[in-house]
Structure formats: C-alpha cells, structure tokens
Amino acid sequence: MIALPDLDPRSGRAVFRQIADGLRDAITSGQLGSGARLPSEAELVERYGTARATVRQALAILATEGLVVAEHGRGVFVRVRPALRRLAADRFSRKHREAGLSAFIAEVTASGHESSVDRLSVTTAPASESVAERLELPAGAQVVVRSRRYLVDGRPVQSAVSYLPADIAGGTAIAEPDPGPGGIYARLEELGHQLERLSESLVARMPVPDEVADLELPPGVPVVGLVRIAYATNGRPVELCETVLAGDSFVLEYELPAR
Amino acid sequence: MIALPDLDPRSGRAVFRQIADGLRDAITSGQLGSGARLPSEAELVERYGTARATVRQALAILATEGLVVAEHGRGVFVRVRPALRRLAADRFSRKHREAGLSAFIAEVTASGHESSVDRLSVTTAPASESVAERLELPAGAQVVVRSRRYLVDGRPVQSAVSYLPADIAGGTAIAEPDPGPGGIYARLEELGHQLERLSESLVARMPVPDEVADLELPPGVPVVGLVRIAYATNGRPVELCETVLAGDSFVLEYELPAR
DNA sequence: AAGTGGTCTAGACCACTCT
DNA sequence: GAGTGGTCTAGACCACTTT
Known part of the structure; x- marks a missing residue:
C-alpha cells in the first residue's frame, strides 16, 4: 500500500476531496505510474476510516x-494514455494523394501503427437543411453520404461522415465503398x-452517450x-465532413498566416 | 414537474442511469431549456421511489x-452554454496588428463583447529545458515570460503564458506590462x-484542478x-505561447493547404 | 472462495438561498 | 423557516475477476 497523506480535519475541505487530492498527487508525482493499481476501496476505507461511499466519491472525481x-x-488503475496521434497541417497535401494514400492512412502508417476502417456505409440521400446550407445547395438536393469509423491498432479513435453533392459524386468511385487510391480527394x-x-x-466538448x-x-x-469544408478552385464547396475525434x-x- | 419516463425494471439498466436518461432526453428535446431548473432531488426521490443517493448519482452523470x-x-439547472467565440485563422494577420489591436481584443470586439485582461505578470527568468528546446535556445538562456488571463464580459475564458528570448525582447516594450498598440507581435x-x-x-483534455x-x-x-510558436522570416522561433482555453x-x- | 468494484437503501447533519 | 443541494455513515446484495 502506497503512502498517502493524512486527512486534515481543520482544513474544511471535504474528506472525499482530500482523499482524491492525495491519490492525485500520488499519480501526478509518478508514485503511481501509468497502469498502476490504486489501493482497493476496502483498503482506502481502512486507511482513512471513512465510509465506502466517501472513498468512492474520491475515486469518482479522479475518474x-x-x-x-x-x-x-479487478481494481482501479491509473489510466494509460494512448500515444498522441498527430493530425498535421499538411495532411491533405497533394503529395499524399499522389502517393495513393488517403490522409488518415498516410498519417498513421507514417507512425508505424496499424490503421483500419470499419462501419463503412455509402448512401445517397437528400441533404438536411444544415448540410445543404453549408454545401451551398438548394434545399433537399441529393448528396452522397459516406460514413466510416477509423481505428488505430484495432481501437476506434475517430468517426466521420462526409457529404458530397450528388451532381459531382453520384455514380463515380466516390459513391463506392472503396473510392480507390488517394481517397475521395484524389x-x-x-x-x-x-x-x-x-x-x-x-x-x-464532452461526448454524448452515442459517441x-x-x-x-x-x-x-x-x-x-x-x-471541414473543402472548396474547389471555382469557390464551390465540394465536400462537408463532420468528424468526432477521441480527445x-x-x-x-x-x-x-502571419501576414 | 415535467413528465419523465417510468423506470423499466426488466431493462437491466441501472436505475440511476435510467433516471439520467430520462432527464437527458428532457434536456436534449428542449422540454427543459437552457437555464431551466430540474426537479429537485426530493421531487425525483418521490417520482421514482428511490433513495436520494440514487437520484444524486443520476444528476452526477449529467453534471x-x-x-x-x-x-x-437553489437547485440543479440546465447549463447555459456560453456563446462560442471564434478564433479565426486570420487572427494574427498583419491587418489587425496595423489596426493597433492585439489578436484577442480584435476578435472579441468584433463580436460586440467586452474583453479584458487580468493577472498580468511580466518577468525575466531562465528558460526551462522544454521552453529552451522549443525556442532553440541554449539551456538556461534568459527569456521574457508574459503571463495573463483573458476575460470576456468579465468571465475568464483563457489563460496564456508567452516566452520570448531575452536577447530579442529584453529591455523593450515587450518586457513591459503594456506592450503598446498591436501587441507583442507588432x-x-x-x-x-x-x-x-x-x-x-x-x-x-480535462482540466487539472488549478485550471x-x-x-x-x-x-x-x-x-x-x-x-503556438511564432517563427521569424529567418526561421528563428521568436515566441512560444502556451494557452489554455475553456473548451x-x-x-x-x-x-x-490543399496543395 | 476470496477479493474487487457496481448498485442501492435509509438515514443523518450541514451550508446555502430565498421569502 | 422552508427548501435546496453537499457531505457522510453503515449497512446490503450483486456482478465480475482471479486463484
């Protein structure tokens, strides 16, 4: 059992907050490293002489x-933070497209990890009001809707839905599940x-339960x-992509630009 | 008292989650609008016939x-979300500097709100290892440290610390509390x-208690x-700014760039 | 079987806000 | 003073993991 500071009854700070503070210090100081198991609730109850609900409140704060x-x-563990994945400013650069890689795959592969995509669906449907407005389309215009989820080393990290005007993308490879090398931008x-x-x-923001x-x-x-909205050289928006990333x-x- | 769905004892879902689900639906559906008061804990206890701790668990989820x-x-209220403040891509553009406005003030004023700055401190100190490395300075080099907190309509929204090489900024207006029109970039x-x-x-990420x-x-x-790191035309990093924004x-x- | 966290009950007392 | 949320106790039973 690790060393934990005593409660200070004169501090006026709630007991569960003091317990949380002690555990937080142990984590941020490295005394409890990434993946380490915290003392069990029963041990904390014994250590501090409080009711179990109180130590659970402390643990809830840290969670x-x-x-x-x-x-x-099993227990309560210091969260292992996934390696941060760079989403670089040049991720949509033409050089990646010309190399035949879509932006996400190029990014992940460069870091030596496995990327995959699942829950892929492609449909054509009338645009919602908000989508039509942002794509500068008349209300109810048809759009190709591409929805997918991205995984790194088998764990989901991102889900995305793209909308493209059907008069551009309809009947092309963009409306197929596999749009081919370089992705839809190519x-x-x-x-x-x-x-x-x-x-x-x-x-x-905090995620909704679905997310x-x-x-x-x-x-x-x-x-x-x-x-993200992609604009063509004639100024026309050609894709709207709504993405949710695991923070x-x-x-x-x-x-x-500095200019 | 608003209408809330009954518990489903056969669902297997924990009671406090079912209560939270019902309240969440009432909020997202607009039945409980922004700023509206939720039923009191006592009312929820009565409505669902559970212990108070259970309705508190439900409310904790929503919190x-x-x-x-x-x-x-007073009660529990649907959170009023502050108006989203745009941080636009051109916020450091020279035209704002030439207009004599710092980036933040230009941005806020444009939206018709009051901006202010407090907790301003300016010191000169040796750079930490991490700061020196990112500013491409030798270990322990002196840097001007500018720390401040930004407020909109009196509420804090952002805190920031800038580090500038003392050989550039030392003894200049940048090392003064008020750097003058257009801010330190000017x-x-x-x-x-x-x-x-x-x-x-x-x-x-989630904030630490200090934040x-x-x-x-x-x-x-x-x-x-x-x-943020600002680079001069000769490629030298001239400012490192670490900012924390209220999400x-x-x-x-x-x-x-699409190219 | 033993140990862990997950859910829930039925109370108690306190601090804060409003009228 | 009445009503609100904040903190805490002392239990109970359950579901899951490990040995």
Whole structure:
C-alpha cells in the first residue's frame, strides 16, 4: 500500500476531496505510474476510516478527471494514455494523394501503427437543411453520404461522415465503398474539381452517450468535433465532413498566416 | 414537474442511469431549456421511489456530461452554454496588428463583447529545458515570460503564458506590462523580426484542478491546450505561447493547404 | 472462495438561498 | 423557516475477476 497523506480535519475541505487530492498527487508525482493499481476501496476505507461511499466519491472525481479507470472485479488503475496521434497541417497535401494514400492512412502508417476502417456505409440521400446550407445547395438536393469509423491498432479513435453533392459524386468511385487510391480527394481532382482550400473548425466538448459507445471512450475523455469544408478552385464547396475525434488520442497541428 | 419516463425494471439498466436518461432526453428535446431548473432531488426521490443517493448519482452523470450545473441551495439547472467565440485563422494577420489591436481584443470586439485582461505578470527568468528546446535556445538562456488571463464580459475564458528570448525582447516594450498598440507581435516586427509563420498544436483534455480554479470552469467542461510558436522570416522561433482555453467557449477555425 | 468494484437503501447533519 | 443541494455513515446484495 502506497503512502498517502493524512486527512486534515481543520482544513474544511471535504474528506472525499482530500482523499482524491492525495491519490492525485500520488499519480501526478509518478508514485503511481501509468497502469498502476490504486489501493482497493476496502483498503482506502481502512486507511482513512471513512465510509465506502466517501472513498468512492474520491475515486469518482479522479475518474471524471480522466486520471483513473475502474475495472469491475479487478481494481482501479491509473489510466494509460494512448500515444498522441498527430493530425498535421499538411495532411491533405497533394503529395499524399499522389502517393495513393488517403490522409488518415498516410498519417498513421507514417507512425508505424496499424490503421483500419470499419462501419463503412455509402448512401445517397437528400441533404438536411444544415448540410445543404453549408454545401451551398438548394434545399433537399441529393448528396452522397459516406460514413466510416477509423481505428488505430484495432481501437476506434475517430468517426466521420462526409457529404458530397450528388451532381459531382453520384455514380463515380466516390459513391463506392472503396473510392480507390488517394481517397475521395484524389477522385474529386480527377473529376476536374481541383481543391483550392480546406476550412476546418473545431470545438472541444464532452461526448454524448452515442459517441461514448462508438469510440469506446472511458470516462473523463473529451471529444473534438471537427467540421471541414473543402472548396474547389471555382469557390464551390465540394465536400462537408463532420468528424468526432477521441480527445485523448490526437494532437492537432496547424499553420497560421502571419501576414 | 415535467413528465419523465417510468423506470423499466426488466431493462437491466441501472436505475440511476435510467433516471439520467430520462432527464437527458428532457434536456436534449428542449422540454427543459437552457437555464431551466430540474426537479429537485426530493421531487425525483418521490417520482421514482428511490433513495436520494440514487437520484444524486443520476444528476452526477449529467453534471460530468456538462449538461447541468448544481447551485447550492437553489437547485440543479440546465447549463447555459456560453456563446462560442471564434478564433479565426486570420487572427494574427498583419491587418489587425496595423489596426493597433492585439489578436484577442480584435476578435472579441468584433463580436460586440467586452474583453479584458487580468493577472498580468511580466518577468525575466531562465528558460526551462522544454521552453529552451522549443525556442532553440541554449539551456538556461534568459527569456521574457508574459503571463495573463483573458476575460470576456468579465468571465475568464483563457489563460496564456508567452516566452520570448531575452536577447530579442529584453529591455523593450515587450518586457513591459503594456506592450503598446498591436501587441507583442507588432513590437517584434518593429524590432526587425518579421513574422513568417505561426505553428499551433492543440489537444483537448480535462482540466487539472488549478485550471478549474483559474478559468472558473464548471464540471464537465474540457479545456483545449494550445501551443503556438511564432517563427521569424529567418526561421528563428521568436515566441512560444502556451494557452489554455475553456473548451465550451471557443470554436477554433483554421485553413489547410490543399496543395 | 476470496477479493474487487457496481448498485442501492435509509438515514443523518450541514451550508446555502430565498421569502 | 422552508427548501435546496453537499457531505457522510453503515449497512446490503450483486456482478465480475482471479486463484
């Protein structure tokens, strides 16, 4: 059993917070390393002489901070943080497309990991109001909808849905499950829609329950909601992509103009 | 008292999760709008015939999801989400500097809100190993350290620490609390350090307790850790800025090269 | 079988807000 | 003072993992 600080009854700080503080210090100081098991609830009850509900409250704090994960029947463990995956500013560069790689696969393969895609579905359907507006399409216009989930070393890290105007993508390889080498951007360019710029906007937030299930997220892990719009050289938006990233798996990199 | 679904004893789902599900539906469906008060714990105990601890567990779920905030003595309320503040891709553009505005103030003022800065401190100190490395300075080199907190309409939304090589910034307006019109980037350019590019990297994560206090974050709100390095035209890094953003207050916008 | 966390009960007392 | 959430106790039974 690791060393833990005594309670300070004069501090006025709630007992469960003091217990959480002690455990947090043990984790951040490295006394409890990544993957280490915390003292069991019973041990903490004994150590501090409190009710079990109180030590559970302490552990719940650490769980929502993303510091620990409980495993039923096994114990509570310091969370192992996945290696951060770079999403680099040049990930949609033409050189990757010309190398025949889609952006995600190029990125992951470069880091020596296994990437895969599942839950792939491709349909054609009328655009929702919000999608039509952002693609600058008339209400109810048909769009090709490509939905998929990305995995690294077998673990889901990202799910994405792309919408493309059906008058561009319909009947092409883009409407097929496998769009071919270089991904849909390579096909768009072959179809004469040279990409001019990509605009991304991001928000960080806590996941909704659906996203927790989809990405198999432990408690205390936020997501990044990312919306990308690809514009062709004529200024027309040719793709809208809505992505949800597991927040603990990515570092996003961008370049900003100084001019 | 709003309508809430009955428990389903055959579902196998924990009672507190079922209660949370019902309340979450009421919130996401709009039945309980932004700022609305939830039924009190006592009312929920009565409604569901469970122990108080059980309804508190349900409410705790919603709190960690960032959906509700409890106010001691008043009730539990649907969280009012602050208006998302755009951090646009051009926020460091020279036109803003030439207009005499720093990036943050330009951004906020454009949206018709009040911005302010507090907890401003400027010191000169030896760089830590990590700072020296990223600024490509020898170990222990002196850096000007500018630390500050940004507020919008009086509420903290961002805290930031900038590090600049003392051989560039020492003894200049950059080492003063008020660096003058256009901010430190305007001063850097006047000193002959034309900015070439800015590189930003971002991660989303749950805040540590210090950050919760600094930014007055309610539970269930992640932060974005943002690191920016500004490079001069000669390729030299001239500023490292480490920023923590309240995740629920910002949407970040970037442009990506398609080439 | 023993040990772990997951769920739930039925209380108690406290601190805060509102009227 | 009445109503609200915040903290804490002392149990109980269950489900899962390990030996």
